[in-house]
Amino acid sequence: MDSFELKTQSGIVPIRFAYMNATWVATELARVLGVRRPRLLIVTDENVALHQLENLKSAFKAEGFGLEECILPPGEQQKTIARAKFLLDILAQKKFARDDIVLAFGGGVITDLAGFVASVYQRGIEWIAVPTTLLGMVDAAIGGKTGVNHELGKNLIGSFHQPKMVLAELSVLSTLSPREIRSGAAEIVKGALLAGGEFWREIEVAGVDAMEWSPRWFERFVARGAAVKIEIVSRDERESGERMLLNLGHTFGHALEQVTGYGTLAHGEAVFYGMRAAIRLSEKCGMMPQPKARALDKWIASLELPAAKCTADDLLTAIQSDKKTASGKLRWILLREPGKPVISHDVPDQVVRECAEWLEEIVQSGAEAVPIPRRRRVVILNGPNLNLLGTREPSVYGSMTYEELSKQCFEWADDLNFDLLIRQSNHEGEYAELIQWARRWADGLILNPGAFTHTSVAVRDALAAANLPAVEVHLSDPSSREEFRHSSLISDLCRRTIKGHGPDGYREALTELAFSLPETA
Ligand code: DQA
Numbered sequence: 337m338d339s340f341e342l343k344t345q346s347g348i349v350p351i352r353f354a355y356m357n358a359t360w361v362a363t364e365l366a367r368v369l370g371v372r373r374p375r376l377l378i379v380t381d382e383n384v385a386l387h388q389l390e391n392l393k394s395a396f397k398a399e400g401f402g403l404e405e406c407i408l409p410p411g412e413q414q415k416t417i418a419r420a421k422f423l424l425d426i427l428a429q430k431k432f433a434r435d436d437i438v439l440a441f442g443g444g445v446i447t448d449l450a451g452f453v454a455s456v457y458q459r460g461i462e463w464i465a466v467p468t469t470l471l472g473m474v475d476a477a478i479g480g481k482t483g484v485n486h487e488l489g490k491n492l493i494g495s496f497h498q499p500k501m502v503l504a505e506l507s508v509l510s511t512l513s514p515r516e517i518r519s520g521a522a523e524i525v526k527g528a529l530l531a532g533g534e535f536w537r538e539i540e541v542a543g544v545d546a547m548e549w550s551p552r553w554f555e556r557f558v559a560r561g562a563a564v565k566i567e568i569v570s571r572d573e574r575e576s577g578e579r580m581l582l583n584l585g586h587t588f589g590h591a592l593e594q595v596t597g598y599g600t601l602a603h604g605e606a607v608f609y610g611m612r613a614a615i616r617l618s619e620k621c622g623m624m625p626q627p628k629a630r631a632l633d634k635w636i637a638s639l640e641l642p643a644a645k646c647t648a649d650d651l652l653t654a655i656q657s658d659k660k661t662a663s664g665k666l667r668w669i670l671l672r673e674p675g676k677p678v679i680s681h682d683v684p685d686q687v688v689r690e691c692a693e694w695l696e697e698i699v700q701s702g703a704e705a706v707p708i709p710r711r712r713r714v715v716i717l718n719g720p721n722l723n724l725l726g727t728r729e730p731s732v733y734g735s736m737t738y739e740e741l742s743k744q745c746f747e748w749a750d751d752l753n754f755d756l757l758i759r760q761s762n763h764e765g766e767y768a769e770l771i772q773w774a775r776r777w778a779d780g781l782i783l784n785p786g787a788f789t790h791t792s793v794a795v796r797d798a799l800a801a802a803n804l805p806a807v808e809v810h811l812s813d814p815s816s817r818e819e820f821r822h823s824s825l826i827s828d829l830c831r832r833t834i835k836g837h838g839p840d841g842y843r844e845a846l847t848e849l850a851f852s853l854p855e856t857a
Contacts, residue, residue, distance in 0.1 A: 338559035342566050344480065344498050344573045351478060351502040351566060353559040358388065361466055361503045362395035368501055372435075375402035376464075377427060379450040380441040381410040382777050384468050386713075386755050388508060390742065392441060392466075404430050408446070409776070412598050415445050415484045417493060423453040437462045437500070443469035444476030444603075447499075448491070451482030455497030465499040469512065470520020470554070471604060473504040474527065474561040479569040479579075489657070490590070496574060504562075509554050518639065519604030521553075524561030525636070526584050526611060531564045532675015540674075544639045581677045584669040585611030588695060591654035596644040596699075605641050612636050613695050618670040620687045621680070628673060643702035648692035655688070711755045712853050714846065715774040716745060718760040719767055719786030719795075725811075733811050734838050741839050748843045752850040764792055771798035779856070780849040781806040782842065789814070789824045796825040805852060807845035810835040 337356075342349040350368065354360055366373075376396060380389055385407045396403055406426055408414050427438075440450035440463060447465045454463035465477035483494020509517070528539040542553065565582060572579040589610025592601060601609070612633050619629035655666065668680045718738075721728060726737030736744075742758050749756035757777070761767045767788060774781055781804050788795045789810070799806060806829060813836030814821035827833050832848055834841040 338563075340559075340563060340566050342478070342498070343570045346480075346498050349480075349498050349500070349502065351504070351562065353473070353504045353506060353562070355506045355555060357505065357507060358391035358395040359398075361392065361505055362399045362401070364503055365396075365464060365501060366399040366401075373400045373402070374462075375404065375430075375432060375436040376439045377423075377430070377432060377436070378403060378405045378439045378441050379408070379423060379446055379453075380405070381408050381414070381443075381446055382757075383410045384442045384446075386757050388468065389441070390746075390758065394739065404432075407773075408449075410445075412445055412485070415449050417484050417486070419449060420453050420456075420484050423450065424457055427453070427457050432457065432461070434458050434461055437464055439464045439466060440477070440499075441466045441468065443467065443472045447472055447477045448482055448494070449484060451480070451497055451499060452484055452494055455482055455495040460497060462500040463497070465502045467502070467504050468508050470509055470517055470558065471523060472520075473506075473509075473558055474520055475523040475565060477502050477504070478562055478565050480573065490594075504558070506554055506558060509558075515602050515605070515642075518608075519602035522585070522604030522607040522611070523565075524557050526582075526607065527561040527564035528557075529611070529671060529674050530568075530581055530584060530677050532673065535560055535564070536674040540635065544635060580667055580679055581669055583667075584671070584677060585609075585614050587655060587666070587668060588613035588651065588691070591651045592644070592646060592695070592699065594654045595646045595650040600644050601642060608636055608639060608641055609695065609699055612698070613691050614668070614670060616691050616694060617668060617683055617687060618672070620691065621670060621683055623670050623672050623678060632674075637698075641702045644699050646696055646699050648689065648696045651692045651695060652689065655692075711753050712779045712849075712856055713755045713757075713777060714749060714780045714782060714849055714853075715770075715778040716756065716758045716782040716784075716842065717767065717770050717774065718758070718784050719788045720762040722784060722786055723760050723762070732817075736839050741842070744839060745842050745846070748846050752846055754846065754850070756846075764788055764794055767792075768794045768798040771795065771802050775802040775804060778804060780804060780853045782809055782845045782849070783807070783826060783830070784809045784811070785826065789826060790821055792825060796829065799826055799829050805849065806830045807848050808833040808835075809841045809845050811838050811841060812836060 337352060337354040340351040342351055352364060393403055406423060438450050438454040440447040447467060451463050454461050467473045467477040480496045480498035482497050483491040486492035525539060528536040568578055568582060585607045589607040592606040592609055615629050615632050618624040619626055665681060668683045670678045670680050672678060723738050725733055725741060726735060745758060746756055759770050761770060783806055785795050808826055808830040834844050
């Protein structure tokens with residue numbers, strides 16, 4: 337485990353990195369809190385929830401925490417004041433108190449948003465960052481900058497609010513796509529260029545190719561990348577001086593993200609292009625000798641970044657608007673050499689223009705963007721009282737617990753190459769909402785609505801609206817039980833009804849979907 341302490345005006349923030357599991361996250365927090373067991377609002381997104389939320393929840397439950405959760409759609413579009421208000425509503429409705437905690441479980445969007453909400457709810461409650469992306473671990477979750485976007489600019493609304501703790505569990509990185517890895521790697525390379533010395537030399541020798549696929553690369557470099565930021569932020573928390581260095585590659589990087597349309601280039605891809613621009617500016621301003629600059633540029637260029645459409649004029653306009661928000665003074669972060677960054681106010685306009693033109697050319701002719709492949713997605717929705725499996729009428733439903741059944745389903749889904757989410761609710765309205773939510777995310781549904789099967793028109797209507805391939809499952813065979821269980825309000829909307837086969841019914845339902853769902857692109 338790598339352990340750091342970020343010393344700030346508001347106190348010490350422990351920051352830990354380990355290649356472990358969800359249990360480690362929960363026990364580390366429990367250790368820091370001592371006997372205190374506050375309620376946690378876990379804020380996450382659908383992609384993270386898919387692979388990791390159930391494990392995290394069980395780990396925190398085992399440590400005795402009270403849990404609430406909020407799963408948001410993924411993406412930068414979520415960083416709005418409206419979303420922040422939505423989260424504040426949850427905190428208020430669930431009566432979160434001043435000593436309860438918001439736990440941000442996700443990438444930069446989630447930590448920025450959840451941290452911001454924690455900073456304003458009841459004038460500031462504690463939050464914990466559990467970053468799940470490389471970018472989050474080395475950058476977004478560290479340093480206490482929180483915020484949401486405004487139509488007129490990124491992160492225009494926000495605050496400095498340090499998390500109580502940052503817990504980065506590295507094994508989760510194995511679920512990231514190569515593009516997401518590259519995106520985070522940009523911040524590590526930036527850290528190495530700022531730090532220079534041994535760190536840069538090791539990165540340089542490992543080469544850019546290695547970062548695309550190697551978990552070893554993470555183990556060696558993630559915590560060190562973060563350490564550069566931790567050191568700088570502990571000397572300048574509010575960005576009055578040295579912290580600006582962390583913007584290396586970000587002036588052109590932000591401009592590129594803006595003019596290509598957010599999301600076209602991943603943040604880190606734009607920063608890699610931005611660092612190439614910063615190196616070129618350093619050379620043109622006579623700070624970095626040409627051979628050194630060209631060698632560095634070649635090193636980054638070997639990454640084959642995706643192409644995007646942009647023009648030099650648009651880039652310059654975007655930079656001008658950045659300038660306005662920085663009260664008229666644009667500060668360029670340049671390099672004399674790795675380890676020797678410089679903040680410069682006076683890069684001649686002509687040099688900036690020439691660099692923008694060069695960037696237009698290299699960005700337009702970049703490699704083809706790699707589409708992010710995905711597996712087919714299935715959601716299992718279990719209705720009331722199924723959470724009691726194991727203890728609930730074992731003679732009817734068997735002795736397997738709900739947790740065991742869920743685990744089993746995840747294994748079956750993995751074998752069939754599905755991404756799976758499982759949800760359970762005892763409330764009819766919530767169950768209908770889960771179907772509505774699944775409609776946006778899933779390719780197929782497996783429903784065991786429990787007693788709602790026989791009674792709920794609302795559940796039927798939600799399923800009809802979802803218009804997704806669905807399979808109905810019952811552990812018991814309701815048609816051989818009491819009369820009132822004989823009818824199902826959803827059977828005619830499902831491809832198949834599997835009943836009386838116990839837990840195995842879920843496997844059969846997954847197999848049915850494996851055969852019938854079309855492949856994803
Ligand atoms: C059930 C059957 C329903 O009749 C009952 O209300 C349940 C479980 C089953 O899985 O067998 O809760 O759906």
